[in-house]
Amino acid sequence: MAGSLRTRGKFRLGAAFLALSLLLTACLPGPPEPPPPSPTGSPQPTTSGQSADTTVHFTAQGDIGVGSGAKKVLDVVAGLKPQLNLALGDFSYEAGIEQQFCDMVTGKLGTDFPYQLVTGNHESDGHEGDIENFVRCLPNKLPGLQGEYGTQWYADVPEKNPVVRFILVSPGIDFRNGPLDYSRDSDRWRWTTDAIDGARAENIPWTVVGMHVPCFSLGRYDCQAGEEFTNMLIDKKVDLVLSGHDHVYQRSHQLATGTSCRGLVPASFSANCLADVDSSTVQGAGTVFATIGVGGVGLYDIKSKDPEMGYFAKWSGRNQNPAMGTLDVNATSSDLSARFVPAEGYSLTDSFRIQRK
Ligand SMILES: [Fe+2]
Numbered sequence: 001m002a003g004s005l006r007t008r009g010k011f012r013l014g015a016a017f018l019a020l021s022l023l024l025t026a027c028l029p030g031p032p033e034p035p036p037p038s039p040t041g042s043p044q045p046t047t048s049g050q051s052a053d054t055t056v057h058f059t060a061q062g063d064i065g066v067g068s069g070a071k072k073v074l075d076v077v078a079g080l081k082p083q084l085n086l087a088l089g090d091f092s093y094e095a096g097i098e099q100q101f102c103d104m105v106t107g108k109l110g111t112d113f114p115y116q117l118v119t120g121n122h123e124s125d126g127h128e129g130d131i132e133n134f135v136r137c138l139p140n141k142l143p144g145l146q147g148e149y150g151t152q153w154y155a156d157v158p159e160k161n162p163v164v165r166f167i168l169v170s171p172g173i174d175f176r177n178g179p180l181d182y183s184r185d186s187d188r189w190r191w192t193t194d195a196i197d198g199a200r201a202e203n204i205p206w207t208v209v210g211m212h213v214p215c216f217s218l219g220r221y222d223c224q225a226g227e228e229f230t231n232m233l234i235d236k237k238v239d240l241v242l243s244g245h246d247h248v249y250q251r252s253h254q255l256a257t258g259t260s261c262r263g264l265v266p267a268s269f270s271a272n273c274l275a276d277v278d279s280s281t282v283q284g285a286g287t288v289f290a291t292i293g294v295g296g297v298g299l300y301d302i303k304s305k306d307p308e309m310g311y312f313a314k315w316s317g318r319n320q321n322p323a324m325g326t327l328d329v330n331a332t333s334s335d336l337s338a339r340f341v342p343a344e345g346y347s348l349t350d351s352f353r354i355q356r357k
Contacts, residue, residue, distance in 0.1 A: 054332065056079075056163045060328040061246020062088030062120060062212060063294035064081075066101055069324045070296030072343035074108035080328050080341065084157065085109070086166065088244035089120025089173075089212030092129040093297060102127070103136035114141035117150050118168040120212040120244065124151075124175050142166075146195075152180075152188065153199045154195045156204060164206045164331050165199035167192065172213040172224035182229050189229065196236045205333045205356060206283075209233055210242040214291045215266060219246030219314050223266035231263040234287045239336060239354055242327070244293040247283065247300040248317040249325070249340060251279065251350055253277045255311060256286030269310040279352040283336075288352065290338070292327045299324075314340075314350040323348035 059082045064070045077085055092101040105115050115138050123129035135150040137288035147153035151170050156162035169192055171182035182188045192209075199207045215223040215230035223230065223246070233241055234257050256275035257263055264273050275286030293300075294316070302317035309315075316323050323346035329338040 001152065012120075017088065019149055020157075041165070044271065054158065054161070054163055056083060056157050056206075056331045057329070058084045058086060058157075058166075058331075060086035060162075060210065060242050060290075061292040061296050062090060062310055063090040063247050063293040064101075064295040065091075065093050065297035066097065066104055067296060069298075069343070070104065071108070073107065073296045073324050073326055074266075076341055076343050077326055080326070082328070084114035085117055085326075086210050086242060087117050087138075087295070088120045088210055088242060089118055089124075090244060090293075090338070091120065091134055093122055094128055095126065095130070098123075098129050099137055102134065104279075105138060109356050112141065116140065116142060116155075116166070116168070116212055118153075118212060119173060121173050124170070124173045126176065138268070147191070147199045152191065156199075156202075162202075163333060164208055165195065165204045165208065166208050166266055167195045167199075169211045171211060171226050171229050172351055180348050182226060184228050184232075189232070192229075193232065193236065196233075196238060206240070206331050206336055207238050208240045210269035212243060213245045214243040214289065216252065216264070216289060216308045216311055217248070217291060218245045218250050218302045218312060219291075219293070219300045219317060220311060221246050222278040227263070227266055232256060234264065237284055238287050241282060241287055241289045242287060242340070243289070243291045244295065246291055247293040248295050248302060248315060249323060249348065250289075250291045250312050250315040250349070251340075251352065252289040252311050253313050254281045254286040254288050254295060254354075264311075269307050270307075271275050272347070274311070274317045277313070281354050283354050283356045288354065290327055292325075292340075294324045295326065296324060313352070316348045321348050322346065 035073040059077050119131040123131045131150050140149040142155040144159045147156040154167040156165050213224035215225040256277040273298035299318040301319040323342045328341045334356050336354045342348050
Protein backbone atom coordinates (compact mmCIF):
# COMPACT_ATOMS: atom_id res chain seq x y z
CA MET A 1 0.00 0.00 0.00
CA ALA A 2 2.85 2.33 0.75
CA GLY A 3 3.94 1.62 -2.83
CA SER A 4 0.60 2.55 -4.32
CA LEU A 5 0.36 5.67 -2.15
CA ARG A 6 3.84 6.63 -3.25
CA THR A 7 2.90 6.02 -6.87
CA ARG A 8 -0.18 8.16 -6.47
CA GLY A 9 1.86 10.86 -4.71
CA LYS A 10 4.24 11.01 -7.63
CA PHE A 11 1.29 11.01 -10.01
CA ARG A 12 -0.21 13.98 -8.16
CA LEU A 13 3.13 15.79 -8.21
CA GLY A 14 3.41 15.08 -11.91
CA ALA A 15 -0.11 16.33 -12.51
CA ALA A 16 0.64 19.50 -10.54
CA PHE A 17 3.72 20.21 -12.70
CA LEU A 18 1.67 19.48 -15.77
CA ALA A 19 -1.04 21.91 -14.73
CA LEU A 20 1.58 24.56 -13.90
CA SER A 21 3.36 24.17 -17.23
CA LEU A 22 0.05 24.31 -19.11
CA LEU A 23 -0.82 27.49 -17.23
CA LEU A 24 2.57 29.07 -18.03
CA THR A 25 2.26 28.00 -21.64
CA ALA A 26 -1.18 29.55 -21.88
CA CYS A 27 0.19 32.83 -20.47
CA LEU A 28 3.10 33.04 -22.93
CA PRO A 29 2.72 34.45 -26.45
CA GLY A 30 3.61 32.30 -29.43
CA PRO A 31 2.33 29.21 -31.20
CA PRO A 32 0.63 26.59 -29.10
CA GLU A 33 2.88 23.88 -27.85
CA PRO A 34 2.21 20.31 -28.92
CA PRO A 35 0.20 18.43 -26.33
CA PRO A 36 2.44 17.30 -23.49
CA PRO A 37 3.06 13.62 -22.99
CA SER A 38 0.53 11.95 -20.80
CA PRO A 39 1.70 11.53 -17.22
CA THR A 40 2.02 7.79 -17.58
CA GLY A 41 5.76 8.17 -17.16
CA SER A 42 5.22 7.95 -13.41
CA PRO A 43 6.19 4.55 -12.02
CA GLN A 44 3.73 1.84 -12.93
CA PRO A 45 3.75 -1.80 -12.01
CA THR A 46 5.75 -3.49 -14.72
CA THR A 47 4.93 -7.05 -13.82
CA SER A 48 1.67 -8.84 -13.34
CA GLY A 49 1.20 -10.36 -9.90
CA GLN A 50 2.92 -9.34 -6.71
CA SER A 51 6.43 -8.06 -6.88
CA ALA A 52 8.73 -10.23 -4.81
CA ASP A 53 9.56 -7.48 -2.34
CA THR A 54 6.07 -6.15 -1.58
CA THR A 55 5.45 -6.48 2.14
CA VAL A 56 2.15 -5.80 3.86
CA HIS A 57 2.85 -4.88 7.46
CA PHE A 58 -0.11 -4.69 9.81
CA THR A 59 -0.93 -4.81 13.50
CA ALA A 60 -4.13 -6.03 15.16
CA GLN A 61 -5.71 -5.94 18.59
CA GLY A 62 -9.07 -5.31 20.24
CA ASP A 63 -10.60 -4.30 23.58
CA ILE A 64 -8.89 -1.00 23.90
CA GLY A 65 -10.51 1.62 26.15
CA VAL A 66 -9.15 5.11 26.68
CA GLY A 67 -6.82 4.48 29.63
CA SER A 68 -3.12 4.11 30.14
CA GLY A 69 -3.09 0.54 28.76
CA ALA A 70 -4.61 1.72 25.47
CA LYS A 71 -2.06 4.51 25.19
CA LYS A 72 0.84 2.14 25.88
CA VAL A 73 -0.37 -0.27 23.20
CA LEU A 74 -0.85 2.59 20.73
CA ASP A 75 2.73 3.65 21.47
CA VAL A 76 3.87 0.16 20.51
CA VAL A 77 1.84 0.30 17.28
CA ALA A 78 3.26 3.74 16.47
CA GLY A 79 6.80 2.44 17.03
CA LEU A 80 6.23 -0.55 14.75
CA LYS A 81 5.12 1.77 11.90
CA PRO A 82 2.70 -0.67 10.25
CA GLN A 83 0.85 0.22 7.06
CA LEU A 84 -2.49 -0.38 8.76
CA ASN A 85 -4.01 -1.54 12.03
CA LEU A 86 -7.04 -3.76 12.50
CA ALA A 87 -8.97 -2.57 15.55
CA LEU A 88 -11.03 -5.63 16.47
CA GLY A 89 -13.84 -3.99 18.45
CA ASP A 90 -14.62 -2.69 21.93
CA PHE A 91 -13.24 0.80 21.68
CA SER A 92 -14.26 3.34 24.33
CA TYR A 93 -16.40 1.22 26.70
CA GLU A 94 -18.47 4.33 27.33
CA ALA A 95 -21.12 6.22 25.38
CA GLY A 96 -20.50 9.84 24.44
CA ILE A 97 -16.70 9.71 24.39
CA GLU A 98 -16.24 8.34 20.88
CA GLN A 99 -14.44 11.50 19.79
CA GLN A 100 -12.07 11.22 22.75
CA PHE A 101 -11.19 7.69 21.64
CA CYS A 102 -10.64 8.82 18.04
CA ASP A 103 -8.51 11.77 19.18
CA MET A 104 -6.39 9.41 21.29
CA VAL A 105 -5.81 7.19 18.23
CA THR A 106 -5.06 9.98 15.78
CA GLY A 107 -2.87 11.71 18.37
CA LYS A 108 -0.67 8.60 18.50
CA LEU A 109 -0.85 7.42 14.88
CA GLY A 110 -1.73 10.51 12.84
CA THR A 111 -4.92 11.48 11.05
CA ASP A 112 -4.01 9.72 7.79
CA PHE A 113 -3.15 6.34 9.31
CA PRO A 114 -5.46 3.46 8.32
CA TYR A 115 -6.81 2.49 11.74
CA GLN A 116 -9.41 0.09 10.42
CA LEU A 117 -12.50 -0.72 12.45
CA VAL A 118 -14.81 -3.61 13.04
CA THR A 119 -17.39 -3.27 15.78
CA GLY A 120 -17.32 -4.98 19.17
CA ASN A 121 -20.33 -5.81 21.29
CA HIS A 122 -19.94 -2.64 23.39
CA GLU A 123 -20.58 -0.24 20.48
CA SER A 124 -22.66 -2.37 18.08
CA ASP A 125 -25.96 -1.44 19.75
CA GLY A 126 -24.80 1.95 20.98
CA HIS A 127 -24.92 1.22 24.69
CA GLU A 128 -21.26 1.98 25.38
CA GLY A 129 -20.32 4.03 22.35
CA ASP A 130 -21.83 3.86 18.88
CA ILE A 131 -20.01 2.23 15.97
CA GLU A 132 -21.57 4.85 13.67
CA ASN A 133 -19.73 7.59 15.58
CA PHE A 134 -16.43 5.69 15.50
CA VAL A 135 -16.80 5.14 11.76
CA ARG A 136 -17.28 8.88 11.35
CA CYS A 137 -14.23 9.93 13.36
CA LEU A 138 -11.95 7.09 12.20
CA PRO A 139 -13.16 6.59 8.63
CA ASN A 140 -11.92 3.94 6.25
CA LYS A 141 -8.55 4.71 4.68
CA LEU A 142 -8.14 1.64 2.46
CA PRO A 143 -8.85 2.27 -1.23
CA GLY A 144 -11.25 -0.13 -2.92
CA LEU A 145 -12.92 -1.31 0.29
CA GLN A 146 -16.08 -3.34 -0.32
CA GLY A 147 -19.06 -3.79 1.99
CA GLU A 148 -20.08 -1.83 5.07
CA TYR A 149 -17.10 -0.33 6.85
CA GLY A 150 -17.18 -0.99 10.61
CA THR A 151 -19.45 -4.03 10.34
CA GLN A 152 -18.76 -6.23 7.33
CA TRP A 153 -16.12 -5.28 4.79
CA TYR A 154 -13.16 -6.51 2.87
CA ALA A 155 -10.20 -4.78 1.27
CA ASP A 156 -7.17 -5.90 -0.69
CA VAL A 157 -3.76 -4.49 0.24
CA PRO A 158 -2.10 -3.14 -1.78
CA GLU A 159 -5.12 -2.34 -3.91
CA LYS A 160 -3.19 -3.28 -7.07
CA ASN A 161 -1.44 -6.67 -7.06
CA PRO A 162 -2.59 -7.36 -3.51
CA VAL A 163 -0.71 -9.49 -1.02
CA VAL A 164 -3.47 -9.75 1.60
CA ARG A 165 -7.26 -9.73 1.51
CA PHE A 166 -8.62 -8.54 4.85
CA ILE A 167 -12.18 -9.71 5.52
CA LEU A 168 -13.92 -8.28 8.61
CA VAL A 169 -17.26 -9.68 9.75
CA SER A 170 -19.62 -9.40 12.73
CA PRO A 171 -21.14 -12.72 13.76
CA GLY A 172 -22.27 -13.21 17.36
CA ILE A 173 -22.76 -9.51 18.11
CA ASP A 174 -25.99 -7.80 19.17
CA PHE A 175 -26.96 -4.78 17.10
CA ARG A 176 -29.94 -2.54 17.81
CA ASN A 177 -32.16 -5.02 15.96
CA GLY A 178 -30.45 -8.10 17.35
CA PRO A 179 -27.65 -10.21 15.91
CA LEU A 180 -26.82 -10.26 12.21
CA ASP A 181 -27.56 -13.54 10.47
CA TYR A 182 -24.38 -15.48 9.65
CA SER A 183 -26.09 -18.88 9.65
CA ARG A 184 -25.25 -21.36 6.89
CA ASP A 185 -26.21 -20.08 3.43
CA SER A 186 -27.52 -16.76 4.77
CA ASP A 187 -26.64 -13.64 2.76
CA ARG A 188 -23.83 -12.77 5.17
CA TRP A 189 -22.46 -16.33 5.14
CA ARG A 190 -22.40 -16.22 1.35
CA TRP A 191 -20.86 -12.73 1.33
CA THR A 192 -18.06 -14.12 3.51
CA THR A 193 -17.49 -17.28 1.46
CA ASP A 194 -17.55 -15.23 -1.77
CA ALA A 195 -14.90 -12.89 -0.36
CA ILE A 196 -12.69 -15.86 0.63
CA ASP A 197 -13.23 -17.71 -2.65
CA GLY A 198 -12.71 -14.48 -4.60
CA ALA A 199 -9.31 -13.92 -2.99
CA ARG A 200 -8.27 -17.40 -4.03
CA ALA A 201 -9.63 -16.94 -7.56
CA GLU A 202 -7.63 -13.74 -7.86
CA ASN A 203 -4.47 -15.45 -6.56
CA ILE A 204 -4.16 -13.09 -3.61
CA PRO A 205 -1.51 -14.80 -1.47
CA TRP A 206 -3.08 -14.41 1.98
CA THR A 207 -6.57 -14.29 3.44
CA VAL A 208 -6.97 -12.81 6.92
CA VAL A 209 -10.41 -12.81 8.54
CA GLY A 210 -11.11 -10.60 11.57
CA MET A 211 -14.10 -10.29 13.88
CA HIS A 212 -14.72 -9.22 17.42
CA VAL A 213 -15.70 -12.53 18.98
CA PRO A 214 -13.75 -15.78 18.88
CA CYS A 215 -15.17 -19.30 18.86
CA PHE A 216 -12.46 -21.24 20.67
CA SER A 217 -11.19 -19.46 23.75
CA LEU A 218 -9.39 -20.16 27.00
CA GLY A 219 -10.83 -17.06 28.67
CA ARG A 220 -14.39 -16.28 29.75
CA TYR A 221 -16.42 -16.93 26.68
CA ASP A 222 -17.81 -19.82 24.75
CA CYS A 223 -18.17 -20.02 20.97
CA GLN A 224 -19.90 -16.73 20.19
CA ALA A 225 -18.70 -16.59 16.57
CA GLY A 226 -20.76 -19.70 15.82
CA GLU A 227 -19.55 -23.27 15.42
CA GLU A 228 -20.66 -23.68 11.80
CA PHE A 229 -19.34 -20.30 10.68
CA THR A 230 -15.97 -20.97 12.36
CA ASN A 231 -15.72 -24.44 10.80
CA MET A 232 -16.50 -22.89 7.43
CA LEU A 233 -13.42 -20.64 7.83
CA ILE A 234 -11.34 -23.74 8.64
CA ASP A 235 -12.86 -25.77 5.77
CA LYS A 236 -11.86 -22.93 3.43
CA LYS A 237 -8.37 -22.84 4.91
CA VAL A 238 -8.39 -19.16 5.72
CA ASP A 239 -4.80 -18.50 6.71
CA LEU A 240 -5.34 -16.44 9.84
CA VAL A 241 -8.46 -15.61 11.88
CA LEU A 242 -8.18 -12.71 14.34
CA SER A 243 -10.48 -11.71 17.18
CA GLY A 244 -10.73 -9.85 20.46
CA HIS A 245 -13.57 -9.96 23.02
CA ASP A 246 -11.91 -12.30 25.51
CA HIS A 247 -9.35 -10.08 27.19
CA VAL A 248 -6.53 -12.54 26.73
CA TYR A 249 -3.87 -13.31 24.15
CA GLN A 250 -4.15 -16.79 22.69
CA ARG A 251 -2.80 -18.25 19.48
CA SER A 252 -3.78 -21.63 18.15
CA HIS A 253 -1.90 -24.31 16.33
CA GLN A 254 -2.80 -24.66 12.69
CA LEU A 255 -6.20 -26.36 12.80
CA ALA A 256 -7.83 -28.34 10.02
CA THR A 257 -10.92 -30.30 9.18
CA GLY A 258 -10.81 -33.40 7.00
CA THR A 259 -11.60 -37.08 7.05
CA SER A 260 -10.36 -37.54 10.62
CA CYS A 261 -11.85 -34.25 11.91
CA ARG A 262 -15.33 -33.57 10.59
CA GLY A 263 -15.43 -30.23 12.36
CA LEU A 264 -14.16 -28.70 15.56
CA VAL A 265 -16.60 -28.90 18.45
CA PRO A 266 -16.43 -26.06 21.00
CA ALA A 267 -15.62 -27.01 24.60
CA SER A 268 -13.89 -30.21 23.50
CA PHE A 269 -10.61 -31.25 21.94
CA SER A 270 -9.66 -33.67 19.20
CA ALA A 271 -6.02 -34.13 18.24
CA ASN A 272 -7.28 -35.15 14.79
CA CYS A 273 -8.09 -31.48 14.13
CA LEU A 274 -4.45 -30.40 14.59
CA ALA A 275 -2.76 -29.84 11.24
CA ASP A 276 0.62 -28.60 12.46
CA VAL A 277 1.76 -27.95 16.00
CA ASP A 278 5.08 -26.20 15.61
CA SER A 279 5.49 -22.50 14.96
CA SER A 280 6.48 -22.89 11.31
CA THR A 281 3.59 -23.99 9.15
CA VAL A 282 2.73 -24.31 5.49
CA GLN A 283 -0.16 -22.56 3.81
CA GLY A 284 -3.10 -24.69 2.86
CA ALA A 285 -2.78 -27.18 5.71
CA GLY A 286 -5.20 -25.31 7.96
CA THR A 287 -6.07 -22.14 9.85
CA VAL A 288 -4.36 -20.31 12.70
CA PHE A 289 -6.58 -18.42 15.18
CA ALA A 290 -5.34 -15.56 17.34
CA THR A 291 -7.27 -13.60 19.93
CA ILE A 292 -5.65 -10.28 20.80
CA GLY A 293 -8.15 -8.89 23.30
CA VAL A 294 -5.30 -7.14 25.09
CA GLY A 295 -5.36 -3.76 23.35
CA GLY A 296 -5.49 -1.79 26.57
CA VAL A 297 -8.46 -2.51 28.79
CA GLY A 298 -8.18 -4.93 31.75
CA LEU A 299 -7.31 -8.61 31.37
CA TYR A 300 -9.32 -11.77 32.08
CA ASP A 301 -8.07 -15.03 33.55
CA ILE A 302 -7.07 -18.07 31.52
CA LYS A 303 -9.05 -21.17 32.45
CA SER A 304 -6.20 -23.59 32.95
CA LYS A 305 -8.48 -26.62 32.64
CA ASP A 306 -10.22 -25.41 29.49
CA PRO A 307 -10.90 -28.43 27.27
CA GLU A 308 -9.87 -26.43 24.17
CA MET A 309 -6.37 -25.90 25.53
CA GLY A 310 -4.92 -28.60 23.25
CA TYR A 311 -5.72 -26.40 20.25
CA PHE A 312 -3.53 -23.57 21.49
CA ALA A 313 0.20 -22.96 21.22
CA LYS A 314 0.42 -19.84 23.40
CA TRP A 315 -1.82 -18.09 25.89
CA SER A 316 -1.70 -15.20 28.29
CA GLY A 317 -4.21 -13.72 30.72
CA ARG A 318 -4.48 -11.97 34.06
CA ASN A 319 -3.39 -15.12 35.94
CA GLN A 320 -0.77 -16.40 33.47
CA ASN A 321 1.93 -14.33 31.75
CA PRO A 322 -0.28 -11.21 31.71
CA ALA A 323 0.38 -8.82 28.83
CA MET A 324 -1.13 -5.94 26.95
CA GLY A 325 0.16 -5.55 23.44
CA THR A 326 -0.46 -6.12 19.77
CA LEU A 327 -0.06 -8.72 17.08
CA ASP A 328 2.46 -7.57 14.47
CA VAL A 329 2.33 -9.23 11.05
CA ASN A 330 4.46 -9.01 7.93
CA ALA A 331 3.18 -10.73 4.80
CA THR A 332 4.92 -11.13 1.48
CA SER A 333 3.96 -13.26 -1.51
CA SER A 334 5.92 -16.16 0.00
CA ASP A 335 5.71 -15.81 3.77
CA LEU A 336 3.50 -14.56 6.60
CA SER A 337 5.37 -13.89 9.84
CA ALA A 338 3.58 -12.82 13.00
CA ARG A 339 4.64 -12.03 16.54
CA PHE A 340 3.17 -10.65 19.70
CA VAL A 341 4.75 -7.38 20.79
CA PRO A 342 4.12 -6.52 24.45
CA ALA A 343 3.48 -3.02 25.73
CA GLU A 344 5.89 -1.39 28.16
CA GLY A 345 6.09 -3.33 31.40
CA TYR A 346 5.12 -6.71 29.91
CA SER A 347 7.34 -9.46 28.62
CA LEU A 348 5.15 -11.97 26.77
CA THR A 349 6.48 -13.02 23.40
CA ASP A 350 5.08 -15.28 20.72
CA SER A 351 5.85 -15.80 17.06
CA PHE A 352 4.70 -17.99 14.22
CA ARG A 353 5.20 -18.23 10.52
CA ILE A 354 3.22 -19.57 7.59
CA GLN A 355 5.06 -20.26 4.37
CA ARG A 356 3.50 -20.62 0.95
CA LYS A 357 4.09 -23.81 -0.88
FE1 LIG B 1 -14.05 -6.21 25.48
